[in-house]
């Protein structure tokens with residue numbers, strides 16, 4: 633509703649996800665794209681992907697053919713078929729590199745580890761790099777949530793960010809991370825593109841990306857605008873082929889991140905215990921969700937569901953590381 637009111641003021645620029653734009657095209661009285669002059673597709677390879685097929689087709693059908701179109705992405709698709717969908721006339725391509733690449737100030741590493749010790753290695757690396765801020769990528773919402781709980785159970789200031797959280801919760805998590813009150817952001821690929829947080833020191837691929845191009849977007853969350861940064865990709869016995877594809881895509885052989893196996897193994901017991909409590913908390917949250925909504929509505933955050941965390945033996949293991957232009961009206965729609 634509030635978005636419809638702002639749209640009624642006829643903003644010069646509308647920034648929207650395809651789905652929300654269609655929603656307004658279909659349901660908001662007086663909103664029309666018939667006079668559109670510029671169409672910008674950020675992360676164009678993703679927008680032109682089949683995931684957004686219906687939405688993009690609907691939008692392209694109603695906007696004027698006589699317009700300027702701009703497509704941006706770090707990993708622009710080379711598939712003519714996909715680009716045709718953007719209905720370009722006399723296209724010009726500008727590229728900073730002929731191949732997919734990462735920046736020189738990014739130190740990229742991998743760790744080859746057994747899948748069952750991923751959590752131990754994660755805790756060990758975070759502890760070793762204490763004082764840094766991390767974005768840790770997981771393949772599913774559940775995994776991001778579980779790992780966030782696990783790290784919290786060990787006294788590490790971690791917060792999840794994923795698609796099963798409400799928009800408010802996502803913004804809340806992001807703000808806590810941005811303001812440095814949380815040093816570790818556990819995210820799915822919702823955070824792999826577009827996030828510009830200068831203080832991110834290290835990106836960890838806890839779960840290796842299944843699409844190699846996502847690797848480039850994920851690690852691009854650090855070492856931005858001339859700064860340096862680090863990325864560490866966990867490679868388990870199941871991920872070797874995916875990892876090789878990433879190395880081929882970026883044209884680099886990555887070095888191994890140095891770890892001390894004996895020291896990591898000393899963490900097993902405490903990490904197992906934290907895992908167990910994290911599982912209990914996940915279960916508690918699952919049951920809470922099934923019950924009628926009430927209370928503070930914080931079900932999709934992990935910070936309020938700390939009932940079992942208090943029981944972690946010996947308290948915390950780690951020290952908490954602190955770790956328009958005037959004339960232009962814009963409206964963000966998502």
Ligand SMILES: Nc1ncnc2c1ncn2[C@@H]1O[C@H](COP(=O)(O)OP(=O)(O)OP(=O)(O)O)[C@@H](O)[C@H]1O
Nearest residue numbers: 675705706824825826827828830849852853856857
């Ligand atoms: N010419 C410039 N000089 C200095 N800093 C810049 C310049 N251009 C952009 N930046 C800064 O670089 C950072 C990244 O910019 P931006 O978010 O636009 O990049 P991007 O290419 O869209 O990244 P991604 O698509 O990977 O999210 C921002 O903090 C921005 O302020």
